[in-house]
């Protein structure tokens with residue numbers, strides 16, 4: 227078995243040198259300001275040991291990685307009722323696609339595409355006092371990461387709100403079907419703010435550790451083992467949108483990406499892994515982050531399709 231610390235250091239060295247780094251997201255103006263030169267990786271084992279390298283302590287916009295934590299929050303508040311609003315099937319289409327919603331009567335395919343995540347934000351808001359939903363999501367993330375300094379980047383949230391025409395279209399369309407029950411503007415505000423949460427790779431890997439450990443973190447039950455397994459299943463099948471199949475083929479781990487260039491990946495029973503490199507593939511997933519996870523999975527034998535995992 228390869229030495230984990232050495233593997234992490236070697237991956238970071240390769241990530242720092244790579245020349246083909248993908249394109250930084252520019253449809254959210256504030257994200258376009260981030261340099262494609264960054265690369266960070268953090269691995270937190272199920273037992274809590276940490277191995278980090280590169281820009282592992284630099285906060286970045288977690289964007290759609292937040293959809294995992296929002297789903298946890300919604301499941302804890304509404305239980306299986308979440309599935310009355312959103313499905314559990316891969317979409318095979320872009321993260322911000324509209325066309326499927328009309329064909330499927332306003333019911334999003336899964337909680338990790340934008341439409342599904344907006345519906346999840348609405349569910350959380352429905353069980354909170356007005357204006358308190360983002361606080362609940364942030365509190366969840368802080369508790370999981372064990373770090374109260376984690377915050378919403380207000381500039382990113384604002385940048386997305388003033389340019390978020392597609393998300394507004396998705397939300398309004400779903401409101402017409404009742405998939406969203408609350409005021410569209412309030413729901414979108416929760417969604418934009420959760421996407422604008424800033425975290426480092428180290429914080430993100432810490433926050434995901436319960437998913438690598440059957441739902442338990444430091445002796446505290448976050449979710450049941452069954453729920454942790456199901457969230458991992460959704461991450462594997464839906465976490466990379468229309469590149470989820472290719473990600474499973476190359477890496478073989480449950481994982482969720484975001485257009486900020488972060489990816490949270492889970493090796494069940496082994497580790498929670500966060501990588502960050504802002505340059506993206508055409509489907510909006512971190513180019514070097516995916517390559518890094520492919521190298522890590524290969525070197526450590528960490529794939530859910532590996533008989534020895």
Ligand SMILES: NC(=O)CC[C@H](N)C(=O)O
Nearest residue numbers: 289290321340421484485
């Ligand atoms: N894939 C993503 O990370 C997309 C999230 C982004 N906030 C959006 O709604 O467009």
